[in-house]
């Protein structure tokens with residue numbers, strides 16, 4: 001398990017008495033804690049100016065922030081050019097202690113600290129209100145947009161609050177996406193069958209080379225078994241798939257290992273997606289991870305500005321994975337994350353007519369998943 005301990009905790013005055021702040025500060029009572037009475041200036045005094053602070057060092061500072069924006073919103077991947085699944089994101093943590101070479105956060109977050117939105121009660125109250133306005137919809141909500149959902153959770157303990165909260169929402173499902181094996185603290189919670197714990201999977205060789213500090217494949221699968229035994233529904237994301245010599249053998253092996261480890265009846269959905277990233281990531285990766293192989297593949301800049309593999313490579317990869325998944329579990333809904341209808345058409349056995357049809361398939365996957373213990 002990743003051993004996380006911040007070197008200092010910065011606290012916005014508005015959240016100094018919030019429940020989450022108190023819990024986190026109690027857990028790290030011997031770490032220096034500073035209330036940021038005059039925010040930006042104090043950042044500079046402490047040498048935390050984002051322009052001067054390297055990414056890895058910055059992750060050792062924990063900032064408990066009063067977040068005034070919209071933590072709950074439509075998935076930013078939504079686009080009329082791709083087939084999307086009407087997903088929602090709930091941003092509570094920004095930045096991640098893991099070091100995946102392809103991580104977009106390296107180019108995207110404008111400050112290197114680990115930030116927690118510590119006004120959690122207010123954020124959840126707002127989320128509950130928004131969800132209650134559309135009682136006929138089943139909201140799928142994930143927290144893994146700006147961090148790994150569980151990487152820091154044994155230390156921050158945010159997910160237990162979320163799991164309890166979602167267990168009482170009639171029309172929403174929480175998805176926690178992770179590359180960790182941090183589930184032990186969740187196993188006895190009253191989740192009510194309303195939380196899906198999801199793992200991002202890649203062959204061991206990719207984990208070794210490109211997903212630094214994350215749990216190994218067997219550790220992730222073992223954690224999935226534990227979560228399943230505790231009655232949680234599961235999901236898996238083969239994303240980002242990487243194109244490397246031997247991928248044609250490694251991805252089918254990975255699918256076999258998955259179904260040797262967990263029962264298909266417990267899986268709500270599975271997604272697939274090949275590597276995509278903004279070009280600005282390339283110099284950052286070359287600087288931080290000189291032995292990374294992610295830019296050795298045939299990438300080109302597609303019309304949305306992102307680097308992707310050529311269409312025929314993406315199609316070969318998705319088609320093979322989709323066929324392998326179907327061999328073991330044809331009943332589990334699979335979907336491609338952030339790719340065009342043309343790629344769906346050439347790789348998948350079905351093409352949803354629109355976002356709503358895809359969303360309905362995933363909802364069905366969730367509702368049909370067997371719940372053993374809630």
Ligand code: SF4
Nearest residue numbers: 096098100103147148
């Ligand atoms: S686990 Fe996700 S958020 Fe964390 S470094 Fe890897 S890609 Fe980035």
